[in-house]
Amino acid sequence: MSRLTDKNLVIAKEIIARYPRQKSALIPLLHLAQEQSGYISREAMVHLGELVGVTSAEVYGTATFYEMFRFEPIGKYLVNICGTMSCALMGAHELMHHAEKRLGVKAGGTTQDGMFTLAHAECQAACTEAPCLQVNYRYRLRVSTADLDNLIDDLEAGKLSEEIPAHGVLAKVRQHIAPDRGVGAVSPELVDQAPAWLNGKAAL
Amino acid sequence: MSTTYSHAPGFVAGDRPKIVTSRFEFADSFTLERYLATNGYKGLRAALSRPANEIHDDVKSATVLGRGGAGFPAGTKWGLTPQQVWPKYLVVNGDESEPGTYKDRLLMERDPHQLIEGCLIACYAAGLSQCFLYIRGEMALAQERVAAALNEAYAAGYVGKNILGSNFSVDIILHWGAGAYVVGEETALIESLEGNRGMPRLKPPFFPAVNGLYGQPTIVNNVETLANLPWLLCNGVAAYTAVGTKTSPGTRMVAVSGHVKRPGVFEIINGTTTFRDLIFGEEFCGGIRDDKQLKAFVPGGGSAPWFTADQLDLPFEASQVGPAGSMLGSGAVIVMDETTDIPAAALTLTHFYAHESCGKCTPCREGGTWLERILRRIVDGDGTDADLQQLLEVGAMICPGDFPHAANAQLGLTAVPFPYKMTTICFVGPSAFAPVHSALTLFRSEFESRVTKRVTIPVTAVSTAKTVTSVGAH
Numbered sequence A: 001m002s003r004l005t006d007k008n009l010v011i012a013k014e015i016i017a018r019y020p021r022q023k024s025a026l027i028p029l030l031h032l033a034q035e036q037s038g039y040i041s042r043e044a045m046v047h048l049g050e051l052v053g054v055t056s057a058e059v060y061g062t063a064t065f066y067e068m069f070r071f072e073p074i075g076k077y078l079v080n081i082c083g084t085m086s087c088a089l090m091g092a093h094e095l096m097h098h099a100e101k102r103l104g105v106k107a108g109g110t111t112q113d114g115m116f117t118l119a120h121a122e123c124q125a126a127c128t129e130a131p132c133l134q135v136n137y138r139y140r141l142r143v144s145t146a147d148l149d150n151l152i153d154d155l156e157a158g159k160l161s162e163e164i165p166a167h168g169v170l171a172k173v174r175q176h177i178a179p180d181r182g183v184g185a186v187s188p189e190l191v192d193q194a195p196a197w198l199n200g201k202a203a204l
Numbered sequence B: 001m002s003t004t005y006s007h008a009p010g011f012v013a014g015d016r017p018k019i020v021t022s023r024f025e026f027a028d029s030f031t032l033e034r035y036l037a038t039n040g041y042k043g044l045r046a047a048l049s050r051p052a053n054e055i056h057d058d059v060k061s062a063t064v065l066g067r068g069g070a071g072f073p074a075g076t077k078w079g080l081t082p083q084q085v086w087p088k089y090l091v092v093n094g095d096e097s098e099p100g101t102y103k104d105r106l107l108m109e110r111d112p113h114q115l116i117e118g119c120l121i122a123c124y125a126a127g128l129s130q131c132f133l134y135i136r137g138e139m140a141l142a143q144e145r146v147a148a149a150l151n152e153a154y155a156a157g158y159v160g161k162n163i164l165g166s167n168f169s170v171d172i173i174l175h176w177g178a179g180a181y182v183v184g185e186e187t188a189l190i191e192s193l194e195g196n197r198g199m200p201r202l203k204p205p206f207f208p209a210v211n212g213l214y215g216q217p218t219i220v221n222n223v224e225t226l227a228n229l230p231w232l233l234c235n236g237v238a239a240y241t242a243v244g245t246k247t248s249p250g251t252r253m254v255a256v257s258g259h260v261k262r263p264g265v266f267e268i269i270n271g272t273t274t275f276r277d278l279i280f281g282e283e284f285c286g287g288i289r290d291d292k293q294l295k296a297f298v299p300g301g302g303s304a305p306w307f308t309a310d311q312l313d314l315p316f317e318a319s320q321v322g323p324a325g326s327m328l329g330s331g332a333v334i335v336m337d338e339t340t341d342i343p344a345a346a347l348t349l350t351h352f353y354a355h356e357s358c359g360k361c362t363p364c365r366e367g368g369t370w371l372e373r374i375l376r377r378i379v380d381g382d383g384t385d386a387d388l389q390q391l392l393e394v395g396a397m398i399c400p401g402d403f404p405h406a407a408n409a410q411l412g413l414t415a416v417p418f419p420y421k422m423t424t425i426c427f428v429g430p431s432a433f434a435p436v437h438s439a440l441t442l443f444r445s446e447f448e449s450r451v452t453k454r455v456t457i458p459v460t461a462v463s464t465a466k467t468v469t470s471v472g473a474h
């Protein structure tokens, strides 16, 4: 069941077609696989390898380089607490200690009920709103220990399921290029002259 | 006067020229409707109404500096591709992850059409046939906003085939990463876009403008750099260069974080705004929190050597900040007040760069890890005198020779100018050392009071080898 579903296969093929080289689609496809199962299974990697024409070892080689990919199931909510300088200066370490106590797991661990995985994260590009965290890559800013408790309560009660989808789902909006609007992938082998608009004249 | 908006947390507007943040005041700034109502796609129309080479010349004469870290002028970069090799590509660097930095995320979340329009202008002017917009993996909202904007723009005829009915056709492909800081480096970005591990390539031969994506000439530009272009094309070169200085025209986005009263992201006037304005000015951060003393600040993102109060009057001008011993980098100032535990603060950055090493160069992979471990044991109270020397020795393997640092009147230090020599392919290795070096140079006493003096128990006649040992004093 970890190969891409038929529905996702359609999406995968659309993504692959945008690139001059199929392998370029690998990271977006790995995200698609992670969206489907919450993590990336061996079978998924075999399938992706077939789709982009590389071995599953190459897929694995790429996938393991990137921190967001998981190769075994984790919690429904991945709570990433930033610990880099700006956040550390504003109490990120204390926030992490509090989260560890509240969830009863150490950073890196998953709660017994499979709801939460707690993790150390690096700078999340929200440094002025420190300390900050992301739940499945959705921001919470200037988080106090009380805010964290409330957040966990709300997640447990299912109050945020609209805003924060289960781990694996990243952007909820996908790019879609209508066939009659797109130019299509521009491969090096197909083009050996300057683009049409470089004719010394105005395009309009 | 400064204003904040609940829909754009972190951003602080002021009575200053707004080149890239003009729409941030609108809650719906990311929609095509709002964009079109506020001069949207007028810059593109203006560009397409003239030959491409003239637009390229405009960008050159406006000296639009790269906002991704190196500050290289975009127009000049576009001119570095070989004349007769086709196709050429545009890769947009939206991988923003330098500690302390964020502005590209806001620009993508709040005004995605402005970025799209900037990409189109660049492709038109520089003859680039396909554009890949690489957004950092962890930025789900930015990905959603840019995807939605692209879908709208395609449907309305602004992107894709025969743009505005002309012979200019280009696709913009939204691509996204999966968590790796080093991928922000342009050659690593290209590797990642090719579906590989994001490890930097050696330059030469892999200068992207000559040999980039799929071996083709490739322009890599930062999100903020491109976001400047619509305004430039709407308002003209003279209006653009009227803001800022001759060498640093226009504005730039700067994030000021840490121990200030009002941290925030500001669009500041380039070249003239000083660090004192930013940290203490009422329209910016309003001073140090609780009116404490400033201890030190990082002037240009986590990679930059640190400054202290002695450098507050330097403006945002690379030609002055470099000789003063640091760099402006990615537009990020991190402020530390007098209560800051300097070794612990440095550790957060050294940990970051050590953690983000891709492992390709030994001095970075090994050196970064060593630096982190030694620093950690000092912070934990287990360090020794010898560790301080060892930190500098490990650093010298990554960056041989004098490492840049600021002048300091109290310590009697004169500045060692930027840049440094390095034994690594990219700047991740040196960046692991920069905070260590700055902290040790400017605040050595904090390290000395932290390390334990080793005491050797005298060897007695009855001792065995085992009792000849060193102990910590605690």
Ligand SMILES: Cc1cc2nc3c(=O)[nH]c(=O)nc-3n(C[C@H](O)[C@H](O)[C@H](O)COP(=O)(O)O)c2cc1C
Binding pocket: B065, B066, B067, B068, B069, B070, B071, B072, B074, B077, B093, B094, B095, B096, B097, B098, B181, B182, B183, B184, B185, B186, B187, B220, B221, B222, B223, B225, B226, B426, B427, B428
């Ligand atoms: C380790 C490292 C990380 C970088 N990260 C980024 C980044 O996140 N975003 C960015 O635009 N440039 C980053 N850069 C700079 C890019 O290599 C490149 O110079 C820049 O994207 C060029 O765009 P510009 O000329 O418009 O500034 C990084 C460089 C290094 C060495």
Ligand code: SF4
Binding pocket: B182, B199, B200, B356, B357, B358, B359, B360, B361, B362, B364, B365, B424, B425, B426, B427, B428, B429, B430
């Ligand atoms: S300096 Fe570090 S991150 Fe950069 S290429 Fe070398 S090992 Fe990789």
Ligand code: FES
Binding pocket: A082, A083, A084, A085, A086, A087, A088, A122, A123, A124, A125, A126, A127, A130, A132, B099, B100, B101
């Ligand atoms: S340091 Fe935490 S978001 Fe940048």
